[in-house]
Structures are given as C-alpha cells and as structure tokens.
Amino acid sequence: MARITHGIACSHIPVLGYAFDHGKEGEDYFRPAFEGFEWTRKFMKEEKPDVIVLVYNDHASAFDMKIIPTFAIGCGESYPPADEGFGARPVPPVEGHADLAWHIAQSLILDEFDMTIINEMKVDHGLTVPLSMMYGHVDTWPVKVIPLAVNVVTYPPPSGNRCWALGEAIARAVSSFGEDLKVQVWGTGGMSHQLQGPRAGLINTEWDNMFLDRLIGDSQDLRQIPHIEYLRETGSEGIEMVMWLIMRGALGRSTRALHRHYHVPVSNTALGHLVLEPVDGSVPPSPTLEQSNAAAQTLVA
Structure with missing residues (x-):
C-alpha cells in the first residue's frame, strides 16, 4: 500500500524563484539561502518519492475574492505554472497523480x-518555488504532485488544530490506497513576515526557531497555538505556518529531524526548512472513517 515516508517544511519566498530562474544562486546575498538546500537535493535523489502532497497557498493566481476555498485539492492530470504579472516561471508543468488525488479527496470528504x-x-510560486529548491534545474519534475491549497490569505483561515487533523486524515487516506507508492507531504509558506503596514519587515527569529524545534518529536501542543499568537509574534503573513501543521499531522505522533535550515533575511522574510521522518510510522486512527466508508459502500451497492 501507499505510505508516507517523510515530511518537508519549506518557505516559498518568491524572490528565491526569481534568483533561481536568473542564475543568481551563487551571489553573496542569495548563496546562504540556497546552500541550506544542498543536503535536501542529494536526499531527494536518493529517496526518490513517487508522489508529493504539496500544501501551499495560492496568491490570487487560481483563486480570487470571487471564490475562497478553505481547503482545495487538485485532482487533475497536470498544472501549468501561473503568470503572476511577470510571465510564467520557466519551470516544467507539474504532473499530478489523479488516481491518488481522487482517492484522498473521497477519503477526506467521507472523513x-x-x-x-x-x-x-495554474500553480504559482507557492508551489513551484519549493520544487525548485528541492530539485534544482530540471527539464521535467521527477515526481508527481498533488496540490493542496489552503486559504491563509483572507480571514478566517483554518485553525492550527483543524490543519493538524487534516494531516492525520491525509495519512489515513494514503495508507488505504492500494498501489505501492512512496509519498511525501510538504508544508510550505512562512516563516515570520509581514508585507504591509507599520510592522512591514517584521522578522521574529526567536519564535521561528521555537516553532522549528517544536515540530520535532511529540508536537501535539503546536496544534493549539491561536491565530492571534501567529499574528502578534510572526506578522500578518506568518499565519502561513499553519500549513506546516498539515504536514506535521500526517507524520504521526513523533518525528525526528534529518535536516534543518534557517536563514534571515531573504527579501523581508525569514526562510525556514525542515526534513522530518516519522518515528513510529503509525497511522492516526479515525473514529468516524470506518462508519463513513461503510455508509458509502451501502450507497454504492
């Protein structure tokens, strides 16, 4: 059956996409940011996941104020890069895994x-920048991707607890898929940053590193951090870190860190990156999933 092998957290800072696309990775300003991903690129070549469930937020490329889904899952065959005002990034289209995506969608809804x-x-820098950081320059992405978009732009965003629970439900969905697949879950966005207002440029390195520390091991307390703490401590855009909790929730009770990277500043943003693996490999139980699936089978019959 399919199994989740690792979780990856990664900021999706748009200027890193610009630097990557224009060959600026080696410049003094950008080098420290990119060097923190050299370990991960080697790891990805060795690990070779089949599918990534990539949790990100759209930046008015696929969605706008006309429609604001809290959680949206891509079930298509492919996703082209979006034009965010300066032309589409010169990166390959993202190939989906429709069979697994539809299975996850059905399981989540029944859950x-x-x-x-x-x-x-179309997918914007929120999804394509992490792929570039992890895989480098490629003609085609060597992995299939299931986009999972989360609203962290317009109030109200989902709570950290709800995001964690969604990660647990994704783990249950993946484990019930019959094909033998190595699956990773990525949480993107963050860390501390604010793009407007009197606190524009805010970076809170102490809080960021506390959050990174608490993603390792038994991290259940993270799911109870209220929105107001993210906003107060990490700026208006720091709320993106709730998407990391979807990744963390999918990894089970406890984790160990294989790689960690933190750097400031990149543009006016803190850059965070973690590679985690589950310690016990257990799938979070669901008190309702068995009942829901039984009800669905009854309807089909």
Whole structure:
C-alpha cells in the first residue's frame, strides 16, 4: 500500500524563484539561502518519492475574492505554472497523480472534511518555488504532485488544530490506497513576515526557531497555538505556518529531524526548512472513517 515516508517544511519566498530562474544562486546575498538546500537535493535523489502532497497557498493566481476555498485539492492530470504579472516561471508543468488525488479527496470528504475539488488550475510560486529548491534545474519534475491549497490569505483561515487533523486524515487516506507508492507531504509558506503596514519587515527569529524545534518529536501542543499568537509574534503573513501543521499531522505522533535550515533575511522574510521522518510510522486512527466508508459502500451497492 501507499505510505508516507517523510515530511518537508519549506518557505516559498518568491524572490528565491526569481534568483533561481536568473542564475543568481551563487551571489553573496542569495548563496546562504540556497546552500541550506544542498543536503535536501542529494536526499531527494536518493529517496526518490513517487508522489508529493504539496500544501501551499495560492496568491490570487487560481483563486480570487470571487471564490475562497478553505481547503482545495487538485485532482487533475497536470498544472501549468501561473503568470503572476511577470510571465510564467520557466519551470516544467507539474504532473499530478489523479488516481491518488481522487482517492484522498473521497477519503477526506467521507472523513468529514469539506474539500473543494479542482480539476484545472495554474500553480504559482507557492508551489513551484519549493520544487525548485528541492530539485534544482530540471527539464521535467521527477515526481508527481498533488496540490493542496489552503486559504491563509483572507480571514478566517483554518485553525492550527483543524490543519493538524487534516494531516492525520491525509495519512489515513494514503495508507488505504492500494498501489505501492512512496509519498511525501510538504508544508510550505512562512516563516515570520509581514508585507504591509507599520510592522512591514517584521522578522521574529526567536519564535521561528521555537516553532522549528517544536515540530520535532511529540508536537501535539503546536496544534493549539491561536491565530492571534501567529499574528502578534510572526506578522500578518506568518499565519502561513499553519500549513506546516498539515504536514506535521500526517507524520504521526513523533518525528525526528534529518535536516534543518534557517536563514534571515531573504527579501523581508525569514526562510525556514525542515526534513522530518516519522518515528513510529503509525497511522492516526479515525473514529468516524470506518462508519463513513461503510455508509458509502451501502450507497454504492
């Protein structure tokens, strides 16, 4: 059966995409940011995951104020890079895994998560920058990707607890898929940053590193951090870190860190990156999933 082998957390800072696309990785300003991903690129070549469930937020490329899904899952065959005002990034289209995506969507909905299903959309830097950081310059991405978009732009975003629970439900969905697949879950966005207002440029390195520390091991307390703490301590855009909790929730009770990278500043943002693996490999139980699946089978019959 399919199994989640690792979780990866990664900021999706747009200027890193610009530096990557224009060959600036070796410049003094950008070098420290990119050097922190050299370990991960080697790891990805060795690990060779089949599918990535990539949790990110759209930046008005696929969604706008006309429609704001809290959680949306891409179930299509492919996703082209979006034009965010300066032309689309010169990176390959993202190839989906429709069979697994539809399976996850069905499982999540029967597990009482109200998912928006997307069959066609363009993906912006929130999704493509982490791929570039992890895989470098490639003609085609060597992995299939299931986009999972989360609203952290317009109030109200989902709570950290709800995001963690979604990660647990994703783990249950993946483990019930019959094909033998190595799956990773990535949480992107963050860390501390604010792009507007009197606190524009805010970076809180102490809080960021506390959050990184607490993702390692038994991290259950993270799911209870209220929105106001993210906003107060990490700026208006720091709320993106709740997406990391989806990744963390998918890894089970405890984790160990294989790699860690933190650097400031990149643009006016803190850069965080973690590679985690589950310690016990257990799948979070669901008190309702068995009942829901039985009800679905009854309907089909």
